[in-house]
Amino acid sequence: xxxxxxxxxxxxxxxxxxxxxxxxxxxxxxxxxxxxxxxxxxxxxxxxxxxxxxxxxxxxxxxxxxxxxxxxxxxxxxxxxxxxxxxxxxxxxxxxxxxxxxxxxxxxxxxxxxxxxxxxxxxxxxxxxxxxxxxxxxxxxxxxxxxxxxxxxxxxxxxxxxxxxxxxxxxxxxxxxxxxxxxxxxxxxxxxxxxxxxxxxxxxxxxxxxxxxxxxxxxxxxxxxxxxxxxxxxxxxxxxxxxxxxxxxxxxxxxxxxxxxxxxxxxxxxxxxxxxxxxxxxxxxxxxxxxxxxxxxxxxxxxxxxxxxxxxxxxxxxxxxxxxxxxxxxxxxxxxxxxxxxxxxxxxxxxxxxxxxxxxxxxxxxxxxxxxxxxxxxxxxxxxxxxxxxxxxxxxxxxxxxxxxxxxxxxxxxxxxxxxxxxxxxxxxxxxxxxxxxxxxxxxxxxxxxxxxxxxxxxxxxxxxxxxxxxxxxxxxxxxxxxxxxxxxxxxxxxxxxxxxxxxxxxxxxxxx
Numbered sequence: 001x002x003x004x005x006x007x008x009x010x011x012x013x014x015x016x017x018x019x020x021x022x023x024x025x026x027x028x029x030x031x032x033x034x035x036x037x038x039x040x041x042x043x044x045x046x047x048x049x050x051x052x053x054x055x056x057x058x059x060x061x062x063x064x065x066x067x068x069x070x071x072x073x074x075x076x077x078x079x080x081x082x083x084x085x086x087x088x089x090x091x092x093x094x095x096x097x098x099x100x101x102x103x104x105x106x107x108x109x110x111x112x113x114x115x116x117x118x119x120x121x122x123x124x125x126x127x128x129x130x131x132x133x134x135x136x137x138x139x140x141x142x143x144x145x146x147x148x149x150x151x152x153x154x155x156x157x158x159x160x161x162x163x164x165x166x167x168x169x170x171x172x173x174x175x176x177x178x179x180x181x182x183x184x185x186x187x188x189x190x191x192x193x194x195x196x197x198x199x200x201x202x203x204x205x206x207x208x209x210x211x212x213x214x215x216x217x218x219x220x221x222x223x224x225x226x227x228x229x230x231x232x233x234x235x236x237x238x239x240x241x242x243x244x245x246x247x248x249x250x251x252x253x254x255x256x257x258x259x260x261x262x263x264x265x266x267x268x269x270x271x272x273x274x275x276x277x278x279x280x281x282x283x284x285x286x287x288x289x290x291x292x293x294x295x296x297x298x299x300x301x302x303x304x305x306x307x308x309x310x311x312x313x314x315x316x317x318x319x320x321x322x323x324x325x326x327x328x329x330x331x332x333x334x335x336x337x338x339x340x341x342x343x344x345x346x347x348x349x350x351x352x353x354x355x356x357x358x359x360x361x362x363x364x365x366x367x368x369x370x371x372x373x374x375x376x377x378x379x380x381x382x383x384x385x386x387x388x389x390x391x392x393x394x395x396x397x398x399x400x401x402x403x404x405x406x407x408x409x410x411x412x413x414x415x416x417x418x419x420x421x422x423x424x425x426x427x428x429x430x431x432x433x434x435x436x437x438x439x440x441x442x443x444x445x446x447x448x449x450x451x452x453x454x455x456x457x458x459x460x461x462x463x464x465x466x467x468x469x470x471x472x473x474x475x476x477x478x479x480x481x482x483x484x485x486x487x488x489x490x491x492x493x494x495x496x497x498x499x500x501x502x503x504x505x506x507x508x509x510x511x512x513x
Contacts, residue, residue: 132168132177139164140184147191151207158192158210162217169222181222189214189229196233202241205253208234231261239266242303243273247281247296251303258308271311274304275318282322285329294326324354331363332383335370340380344370362386369411372462376475379460384415392482393453398461399440400448401426401491405466408450408490412459412480419466420490421448428494440489447489454480463490 142161146154196204211230242253284293301319334343347367351360373380400420409417425445429435461476
């Protein structure tokens with residue numbers, strides 16, 4: 001007997017409501033469409049995918065969830081929805097709930113991923129805000145650390161903090177941290193400019209100059225009025241520091257002031273301030289030690305001459321007059337202090353520089369005495385007389401038995417110097433012993449001569465080759481008394497082929513007349 005075919009029955013009718021309900025419920029990510037269709041394994045897959053996404057995403061951080069992960073999850077939801085709709089369209093079993101109830105429930109449950117996304121975005125934004133606030137706190141800590149030392153020591157920290165502030169307002173202008181930056185910048189300016197508030201004007205110049213560069217590195221809206229905060233302070237620091245160092249350690253800050261802030265009140269005070277300083281130091285030239293004051297006045301003149309505009313020109317007269325007076329007083333003081341070498345240099349320089357000065361001739365006279373006294377200190381027991389004494393004068397004839405032009409310097413009751421031409425017919429002597437009996441006594445030679453008329457007194461003569469320095473052996477002390485005629489001879493000694501300095505012979509015979 002043939003077997004019977006199985007009782008399969010007709011295929012189920014398509015139910016669009018059931019299909020939509022199953023598909024929409026799967027879009028919730030909970031696999032509820034599969035649950036209604038009793039597809040437990042597939043429902044577990046949906047639940048596992050959603051749980052994995054939550055584990056990966058929570059807690060929310062600054063970086064958030066990778067876009068590829070989100071895209072993969074969305075693709076999975078769409079596939080689950082399509083597959084649920086396909087399976088629900090011709091499912092053999094009716095859904096436990098009416099199709100319209102399933103659709104309504106699915107639509108309600110769609111709010112879950114949407115709400116979760118919104119909440120996650122909020123949490124992520126809060127994480128970003130916390131991160132930016134942490135960066136702000138880190139920048140604040142850098143400023144506090146830099147305050148503990150000098151500006152030079154903390155400059156790197158200050159720079160890093162400023163860069164952080166700049167990034168906060170530039171890259172995250174709407175953040176809570178960015179809104180706090182203007183207040184932090186005010187504290188930053190106070191920290192960097194602290195030396196000024198402490199009265200340390202010279203120390204404050206570098207940090208205040210640095211603050212003037214901040215507007216180019218931070219958004220102007222964040223700075224506000226702080227952009228001009230350093231200007232008046234820097235101008236004051238430059239003026240005070242320049243005046244403090246004027247004539248001593250510096251003064252160049254005054255030039256910086258007039259270049260950077262030419263229209264400032266501080267720049268307007270420079271000319272009068274320097275003029276008053278010159279007058280004050282000039283009064284000190286009459287003190288015990290005028291040379292340091294003279295050097296100070298020279299430095300003041302250098303500073304004044306370097307000032308821009310008409311200020312340097314306006315101060316030139318005062319500065320030049322003060323330096324001239326200071327050089328003169330310094331040279332006199334050096335002579336009186338027996339510092340003859342420096343006195344000679346100072347007064348010779350004075351005479352060469354100030355040729356039209358009424359003291360130029362006097363300076364040259366004292367310089368002559370100083371040169372002699374440098375090798376014979378007794379010649380500098382007193383400043384040379386300003387005028388020759390009265391009374392009889394005695395002839396003093398000097399002859400030159402030297403092969404080179406000879407400079408004669410003398411000081412005593414009168415002081416002077418002159419140069420004698422070389423003796424063309426003469427030759428150097430081999431020793432003093434051979435020179436003294438015969439120097440200037442060969443009637444066949446034309447010895448250059450110079451006749452002086454000297455008042456009575458003690459004189460010091462120094463003979464030296466033209467362009468050379470004298471030495472102790474070349475100084476002769478001579479006592480000139482009334483009623484006598486004096487002769488003097490200079491000669492050179494050549495020992496082993498080396499020329500020795502001009503050597504004077506003792507005064508010649510004194511003949512009454």
